[in-house]
Amino acid sequence: xxxxxxxxxxxxxxxxxxxxxxxxxxxxxxxxxxxxxxxxxxxxxxxxxxxxxxxxxxxxxxxxxxxxxxxxxxxxxxxxxxxxxxxxxxxxxxxxxxxxxxxxxxxxxxxxxxxxxxxxxxxxxxxxxxxxxxxxxxxxxxxxxxxxxxxxxxxxxxxxxxxxxxxxxxxxxxxxxxxxxxxxxxxxxxxxxxxxxxxxxxxxxxxxxxxxxxxx
Numbered sequence: 001x002x003x004x005x006x007x008x009x010x011x012x013x014x015x016x017x018x019x020x021x022x023x024x025x026x027x028x029x030x031x032x033x034x035x036x037x038x039x040x041x042x043x044x045x046x047x048x049x050x051x052x053x054x055x056x057x058x059x060x061x062x063x064x065x066x067x068x069x070x071x072x073x074x075x076x077x078x079x080x081x082x083x084x085x086x087x088x089x090x091x092x093x094x095x096x097x098x099x100x101x102x103x104x105x106x107x108x109x110x111x112x113x114x115x116x117x118x119x120x121x122x123x124x125x126x127x128x129x130x131x132x133x134x135x136x137x138x139x140x141x142x143x144x145x146x147x148x149x150x151x152x153x154x155x156x157x158x159x160x161x162x163x164x165x166x167x168x169x170x171x172x173x174x175x176x177x178x179x180x181x182x183x184x185x186x187x188x189x190x191x192x193x194x195x196x197x198x199x200x201x202x203x204x205x206x207x208x209x210x211x212x213x214x215x216x
Contacts, residue, residue: 011057016042017050021059021078028142029126029135030063030075051076058082080141080148081162103176110176114183121187132193133157136215139188146209155216156196157189167206178203181211189215 012018019040024031033051037044051074054060061079064072103109124143129135133149136157140147146162164170170177182201189196193215200214 011054011059014050016040016046017054020047020050021054024060024076024078025142027126028078028124028139029129030061030065030077030138032065032073032075034073036076048074055079077138078142080137081146082141082144103173110179113176114179114186117180117183118187118190119183121184121189122191123187124184125188125191128192132189132196133159135192136188139192152214155199155214156193157213157215159213161211161213162209164206164209164211167209170206174203174206177206178211185213 012021020036023036023039033048034044036051037047040047051060051062055062055076059079059082060076063075063077065075103113124139126135126139133156136159137147137149140159140161144163144165147159148162150158150160152158166177166181178201181203182198185201186198189198196215198213198215200212202212204210204212
């Protein structure tokens with residue numbers, strides 16, 4: 001079991017930090033300091049201080065990226081173990097649960113949901129990169145799954161998911177919710193690595209998580 005860092009419950013109560021974290025969640029890939037500052041209309045120096053605070057709080061990862069000559073620049077992405085804390089409005093969770101209850105679990109409906117999930121996954125995928133496994137981890141982290149890449153020689157990507165952001169809805173209708181997630185996962189892989197095929201998608205108890213994804 002990997003020990004996750006302790007998160008500051010109020011780290012996102014500061015509006016600028018909340019905006020930065022939301023932007024990186026939406027981007028689902030490492031983004032440079034100046035690009036973040038430009039996107040939000042802020043000065044890079046101030047943005048950097050907020051980025052460092054979010055990193056110290058365990059919400060972001062910092063990596064070095066080379067861009068032409070000169071020193072490599074800092075790029076920031078949502079940490080695989082990020083858990084910003086706080087509860088979503090109850091109406092949001094209620095709506096998800098009501099929608100799940102409204103769908104029957106017959107095979108035809110689940111197949112349609114999975115096909116729709118695959119379309120959504122293609123839209124969620126970040127631009128293609130050389131390291132498709134790292135890119136897959138980044139997008140799963142941004143979606144709240146707390147992913148961990150596993151060593152594997154026989155597949156391109158092996159990943160376990162330490163958190164289920166859909167757990168309450170999945171507890172009501174796991175077949176349907178996991179069908180949607182399986183489709184989303186396949187769609188993301190379609191874009192990140194067109195030669196990869198989703199070989200294993202093994203759901204677990206949504207409250208203990210640990211779902212396994214293998215693609216090769």
